[in-house]
Amino acid sequence: MERDELFNLLDEFKIETPSWGYADTGTRFGKFLQPAAAATIEEKLADAGTVHRYTGCCPSVAVHVLWDFSVGVDASQTAETARKNGVSIGAINPNLFQDQIYKFGSACSGDDRARAHANRHVMESIAIGKALKSPLLSVWMADGTNYPGQDDIVSRKRRLEGALRQWHDAMPEGMTMLVEYKPFEPAFYHTDIADWGMAYTLARQAGPRAKVLVDTGHHLPATNVEQIVAFLLDEDMLGGFHFNDRKFADDDLTLGSMDPYAVFRIFHEIRNAVELHQKDVSRLAYMIDQSHNLKPKIEAMIQTAMTAQELYAKACLVDRKRLQDAQARMNIVDAEETLRTAFFSDVRPLLAEWREGHGLDGDPMGAYRASGYEAKVASEREAARAQKGGQSSGAYA
Ligand code: RM4
Ligand code: MN
Ligand code: MN
Numbered sequence: 001m002e003r004d005e006l007f008n009l010l011d012e013f014k015i016e017t018p019s020w021g022y023a024d025t026g027t028r029f030g031k032f033l034q035p036a037a038a039a040t041i042e043e044k045l046a047d048a049g050t051v052h053r054y055t056g057c058c059p060s061v062a063v064h065v066l067w068d069f070s071v072g073v074d075a076s077q078t079a080e081t082a083r084k085n086g087v088s089i090g091a092i093n094p095n096l097f098q099d100q101i102y103k104f105g106s107a108c109s110g111d112d113r114a115r116a117h118a119n120r121h122v123m124e125s126i127a128i129g130k131a132l133k134s135p136l137l138s139v140w141m142a143d144g145t146n147y148p149g150q151d152d153i154v155s156r157k158r159r160l161e162g163a164l165r166q167w168h169d170a171m172p173e174g175m176t177m178l179v180e181y182k183p184f185e186p187a188f189y190h191t192d193i194a195d196w197g198m199a200y201t202l203a204r205q206a207g208p209r210a211k212v213l214v215d216t217g218h219h220l221p222a223t224n225v226e227q228i229v230a231f232l233l234d235e236d237m238l239g240g241f242h243f244n245d246r247k248f249a250d251d252d253l254t255l256g257s258m259d260p261y262a263v264f265r266i267f268h269e270i271r272n273a274v275e276l277h278q279k280d281v282s283r284l285a286y287m288i289d290q291s292h293n294l295k296p297k298i299e300a301m302i303q304t305a306m307t308a309q310e311l312y313a314k315a316c317l318v319d320r321k322r323l324q325d326a327q328a329r330m331n332i333v334d335a336e337e338t339l340r341t342a343f344f345s346d347v348r349p350l351l352a353e354w355r356e357g358h359g360l361d362g363d364p365m366g367a368y369r370a371s372g373y374e375a376k377v378a379s380e381r382e383a384a385r386a387q388k389g390g391q392s393s394g395a396y397a
Contacts, residue, residue, distance in 0.1 A: 023038050107164070137178070217244045314345060
């Protein structure tokens, strides 16, 4: 592939960062607080703007409705704050798991009040999305049961089908609903949307503007995620990604920290879809879903965005002519070597060049560190927190 062609592809490759990735988050055992962590939506957007300023590839921010908006706050003001920080608001994530009423689920619950509460919240989320001109409603639900026999699986499925259809139809033109799946946690016996097949079926039933969201960390060990990606792309049912990495479960580790080759293989299938199968992937949403409870949050985000770019660039470099030739000859070793050659090529100098071509520093991490941003916001935010009476630690983000 020509250098210019690769640079054009990199120009189009945008990664959305999550507001919750800038906040103090942790595990169910506790949080380790960081002085520079963002506590308000203004601080989260300032941090997201900083990541975009140094990487040049993170122009939008996903928001979580309960964590980022308070009742009565004018959402368009948030859009303005984002704009001032050089970013825009991306996916709207309703919160269907935190309220006490969701003890037995949200849209799947047998409790009418829980379902009505979930409905109201999603309608509100859609209204916020409209005000912010967000293109995406990203639905993840914690619904499920913990014990065999706790509830009827099929009744729950039917309630969910009804809710998703209603939400789909309430969205304005141009908004896409993403249906996320997860095999377990917080429910440990059955999860109502446990895998891509269920998400696919539910999205299909909901309507033409519903697609599947693949969170790379939401699979059981050994799942071939790139096959799921290739399959959904061919069915025009892939809406986008939540990027993160995992070793054991939904670990939310930074992308590629455990298995960069797996991420490369996902990007390879996306490039195959475009170059070999004439698929349009321009609307795929590449989003990060990570909570950094040990790494400094902005550094973790910069590292993740750079990793995504590197692995995407490598996938762009796969010599697909050679690959097809090797496949036609049934030469497995040559075919695999085509992938390995691209994967092991060092694209970092090329990426530094791409950045410099865009007026960015070739070394985003170094430039960010040299800016002193973290120390500056740490002291400002500590002072602000002290004034408010200390760090709040109730909500997840
Ligand atoms: C879930 C899932 C969702 C995210 C929540 C916070 O595990 O990945 O996408 O919004 O966590
Ligand atoms: Mn996710
Ligand atoms: Mn998750």
